[in-house]
Amino acid sequence: MLASPPPDSLQGQLNRLAALGAGRLKRWVLRCACxxxxxxxxxAALCVSGAILLAVLLDAAAGTTLWPFGLLLxxxxxxxxxxxVVAACVLLEFARHRADRRMCLALYDRDLGLxxxxxxxxxxxxKAQRTDFEEAAVEDARGHAGAALERKLPPLEIRPPDLMxxxxxxGALAAVLLAAALWIGQYSASQASVSETMVAEAIPGDLRExxxxxxxxxxxxxxxxxxxxxxxxxxxxxxxxxxGSRPGEMETREFSTQRQSTDRSAAGSDARRSNQxxxxxxxxxxxxxxxxxxxxxxxxxREARKQPPKEPPREQPDQPKEAAGxxxxxxxxxxxxxxxxxxxxAQDKTQxxxxxxxxxxxxxxxxxxxxAGSASKPLINQRKAPVNRSLTPxxxxxxxxxxxxxxxxxxxxxxxxxxxxxxxxxxxxDYLQGKVNPGRMKIQSEQGRAEEHAADAALARExxxxxxxxxxxxxxxxxxxxxxxxxxxxxxxxxxGEQAPKENE
Amino acid sequence: MTDSNAAAAADRxxxxxxxxxxxxxxxxxxxxxxxxxxxxVIDGVLTALMCGGHVLLEGVPGLGKTMLVxxxxxALNLNFSRIQFTPDMMPADIQGTMVLTETDGGGxxxxxxxxxxxxxxxxxxxxxxxxxxxxxxxxxAMQERQVTVGRRTIRLDEPYSVMxxxxxxxxxxxxxxxxAQLDRFLFKQIVSYPKEEEYAxxxxxxxxxxxxxxxxxxxxxxxxxxxxxxxxxxxxEVAQRHAVHLVMGTQPDSDYAPDSIGAYVALGSSPRGxxxxxxxxxxxxxxxxxxxxSTxxxxxxxxxxxRHRILLNFHAQANRVTxxxxxxxxxQSVEPPHTAS
Numbered sequence: 001m002l003a004s005p006p007p008d009s010l011q012g013q014l015n016r017l018a019a020l021g022a023g024r025l026k027r028w029v030l031r032c033a034c035x036x037x038x039x040x041x042x043x044a045a046l047c048v049s050g051a052i053l054l055a056v057l058l059d060a061a062a063g064t065t066l067w068p069f070g071l072l073l074x075x076x077x078x079x080x081x082x083x084x085v086v087a088a089c090v091l092l093e094f095a096r097h098r099a100d101r102r103m104c105l106a107l108y109d110r111d112l113g114l115x116x117x118x119x120x121x122x123x124x125x126x127k128a129q130r131t132d133f134e135e136a137a138v139e140d141a142r143g144h145a146g147a148a149l150e151r152k153l154p155p156l157e158i159r160p161p162d163l164m165x166x167x168x169x170x171g172a173l174a175a176v177l178l179a180a181a182l183w184i185g186q187y188s189a190s191q192a193s194v195s196e197t198m199v200a201e202a203i204p205g206d207l208r209e210x211x212x213x214x215x216x217x218x219x220x221x222x223x224x225x226x227x228x229x230x231x232x233x234x235x236x237x238x239x240x241x242x243x244g245s246r247p248g249e250m251e252t253r254e255f256s257t258q259r260q261s262t263d264r265s266a267a268g269s270d271a272r273r274s275n276q277x278x279x280x281x282x283x284x285x286x287x288x289x290x291x292x293x294x295x296x297x298x299x300x301x302r303e304a305r306k307q308p309p310k311e312p313p314r315e316q317p318d319q320p321k322e323a324a325g326x327x328x329x330x331x332x333x334x335x336x337x338x339x340x341x342x343x344x345x346a347q348d349k350t351q352x353x354x355x356x357x358x359x360x361x362x363x364x365x366x367x368x369x370x371x372a373g374s375a376s377k378p379l380i381n382q383r384k385a386p387v388n389r390s391l392t393p394x395x396x397x398x399x400x401x402x403x404x405x406x407x408x409x410x411x412x413x414x415x416x417x418x419x420x421x422x423x424x425x426x427x428x429x430d431y432l433q434g435k436v437n438p439g440r441m442k443i444q445s446e447q448g449r450a451e452e453h454a455a456d457a458a459l460a461r462e463x464x465x466x467x468x469x470x471x472x473x474x475x476x477x478x479x480x481x482x483x484x485x486x487x488x489x490x491x492x493x494x495x496x497g498e499q500a501p502k503e504n505e
Numbered sequence: 506m507t508d509s510n511a512a513a514a515a516d517r518x519x520x521x522x523x524x525x526x527x528x529x530x531x532x533x534x535x536x537x538x539x540x541x542x543x544x545x546v547i548d549g550v551l552t553a554l555m556c557g558g559h560v561l562l563e564g565v566p567g568l569g570k571t572m573l574v575x576x577x578x579x580a581l582n583l584n585f586s587r588i589q590f591t592p593d594m595m596p597a598d599i600q601g602t603m604v605l606t607e608t609d610g611g612g613x614x615x616x617x618x619x620x621x622x623x624x625x626x627x628x629x630x631x632x633x634x635x636x637x638x639x640x641x642x643x644x645x646a647m648q649e650r651q652v653t654v655g656r657r658t659i660r661l662d663e664p665y666s667v668m669x670x671x672x673x674x675x676x677x678x679x680x681x682x683x684x685a686q687l688d689r690f691l692f693k694q695i696v697s698y699p700k701e702e703e704y705a706x707x708x709x710x711x712x713x714x715x716x717x718x719x720x721x722x723x724x725x726x727x728x729x730x731x732x733x734x735x736x737x738x739x740x741x742e743v744a745q746r747h748a749v750h751l752v753m754g755t756q757p758d759s760d761y762a763p764d765s766i767g768a769y770v771a772l773g774s775s776p777r778g779x780x781x782x783x784x785x786x787x788x789x790x791x792x793x794x795x796x797x798x799s800t801x802x803x804x805x806x807x808x809x810x811x812r813h814r815i816l817l818n819f820h821a822q823a824n825r826v827t828x829x830x831x832x833x834x835x836x837q838s839v840e841p842p843h844t845a846s
Contacts, residue, residue: 115799120741133739135511136518137797
């Protein structure tokens with residue numbers, strides 16, 4: 001273990017100065033971190049308030065309980081959460097900071113004008129062999145280190161927290177959002193209590209206790225256990241065990257409903273997963289895989305056939321059923337199937353309509369898409385046959401159809417995806433806007449007869465001597481090659497006032 | 506190292522530093538007898554001489570550039586030569602050449618006639634009037650301290666220093682110095698017009714009856730000794746890093762370069778710039794009674810050391826951005842290590 005240097009030695013003095021400097025530096029770092037992270041306080045408050053407002057709005061709209069806290073707790077969360085985040089960031093910054101010894105000494109060098117003497121001496125003292133000038137520098141620093149220890153330096157300067165007007169505006173906006181959330185929460189609660197009271201008064205007393213009625217009523221009108229129990233005390237005496245069992249029943253029912261929806265979504269996600277797996281395959285292997293999958297799905301199909309068939313969409317008998325149009329209307333480019341494209345007309349003749357039981361998972365997807373208002377199959381709701389997506393009129397000169405524009409239906413809006421939607425439905429002539437290139441200058445020479453002119457050349461001896469200054473003569477001329485470059489550069493600089501591009505770019 | 510040894514070493518360093526300061530100030534006072542004002546230029550020339558570097562003096566005619574160098578040669582009692590560069594000057598005119606001389610017996614022989622480049626202090630007047638071929642003949646002498654003519658290589662005596670002058674106005678018929686040669690000058694000093702109060706002293710000294718005589722207050726040996734003293738000055742890590750950062754700050758695409766460097770500089774300083782900063786910083790520290798270079802010394806000499814090492818691009822010339830402005834910008838953006846907040 002190394003012995004600590006005596007306090008009056010230069011090494012000891014430098015150690016004390018470094019410790020003092022480290023303290024100053026840490027305080028400065030803490031204040032800097034506060035300054036820096038105070039700027040995120042208001043944006044964080046805005047985020048929290050926005051989230052609370054969103055939760056309250058969802059509560060009011062859907063009757064859920066995303067934000068179950070009361071007024072006091074809401075205000076507490078909206079204020080305390082941003083403050084906690086800022087405090088955590090400040091503490092993290094402070095904990096990560098490591099004060100360098102040279103940096104601590106540099107503070108004294110800078111503030112006392114010591115010209116790096118303390119830093120240099122600290123470096124030279126660590127060396128085993130010192131040169132003459134290094135020894136002289138150490139000796140020189142000795143007196144300055146003692147003087148520096150006697151001086152008390154003020155804390156490092158730092159600007160006050162710079163809460164810019166945008167930050168303050170964010171804070172005001174957060175307060176507005178929070179107030180809105182509180183008001184909406186209060187308003188929806190009062191509305192719920194009013195409707196609850198109306199329902200409670202409208203329903204006869206013996207019916208109120210009917211559990212079936214409770215389940216039939218919509219959620220906002222459904223009597224709540226606490227409030228109903230309060231009224232029950234005044235109107236009807238109900239056994240305590242019955243009171244306790246009713247909320248339990250509701251919970252069980254909700255749980256079973258959730259479980260059913262979870263099962264359905266799980267089945268849907270399984271179907272989607274298998275669909276994605278099929279999409280990953282292609283070509284012949286894809287067809288083989290589809291065949292194999294069909295074999296595997298045979299029991300499921302049989303089950304589906306046992307169930308009563310869904311009502312098929314009404315179709316006009318004179319229009320051929322386009323299985324590819326129905327399937328490919330989604331624009332899928334699945335591995336085994338052909339997507340909706342200009343090959344659809346070829347498929348019209350060859351492809352047979354698929355049995356209904358074959359689309360066990362496809363039906364679910366179609367239902368979902370219809371519910372979601374997807375534009376991929378616009379004609380199902382209109383009870384029309386799927387459109388022909390061919391871009392060219394049929395060769396046999398059939399009747400002209402207005403939906404023959406490759407967009408998946410009549411009208412200008414695109415209703416399909418895939419290759420057909422990427423092709424232009426309306427043939428456009430090749431047309432380029434712009435100015436025609438003038439091309440090379442053409443010189444036409446015309447035949448003409450030369451005219452004679454009288455020459456009036458002066459004799460050299462009759463020329464007078466120069467009696468005035470020659471005037472300003474230009475220096476070296478710019479080469480013709482770079483003349484236009486220089487001219488354009490200065491014109492661009494003076495007219496646009498823009499920064500010229502870098503030369504090396 | 507024991508305390509007594511340490512004290513003796515410190516005394517030796519102190520004695521060397523004292524001698525350095527004394528000689529420096531004596532030479533400066535002698536030169537100042539003839540040159541009025543221009544303290545910064547005189548300091549720069551003397552600093553370059555003590556560092557073993559060369560100086561490029563730039564200024565309009567009539568500001569005493571040639572007189573300054575000539576008086577410096579007289580004050581130092583050095584072998585001084587002057588070359589007036591012209592466009593038709595050839596390398597052999599400054600390096601020397603073989604000439605046919607007549608011997609005592611009536612015969613002839615080829616002997617080497619040395620040129621004006623072989624001296625201690627060379628004044629290359631209007632160096633930008635010489636062709637690049639002749640300018641390049643200076644390169645070997647400035648960097649290697651030797652002159653090669655044919656199969657003969659001549660070692661130049663120390664101290665050896667080239668003080669070149671150039672006129673920034675008369676650009677017609679001049680050949681700008683190539684970057685390789687500019688880089689070999691430790692300092693580029695701008696000689697400006699004297700101040701109003703200095704004119705009276707100039708007129709008095711140059712138009713009076715008495716002619717100012719410069720006394721030799723040092724010699725070649727003392728200059729060589731003082732050069733060794735200057736090179737022995739300690740350089741702490743903080744000053745070294747700051748010099749490196751400043752030099753890198755002049756290089757485009759460097760982490761330390763400000764935006765103006767990226768926009769206006771085609772070529773930044775080479776490592777010779779960092780060498781120059783450290784050497785000149787050592788002399789400055791000695792002159793201010795310190796035994797260790799500080800970052801302030803480095804920053805103080807940055808302008809004359811770096812201004813001619815920055816090659817401006819076309820945009821800088823079009824926007825009239827000078828290298829001095831860019832060096833100032835680098836000094837503002839690059840702070841000393843440990844104190845950068």
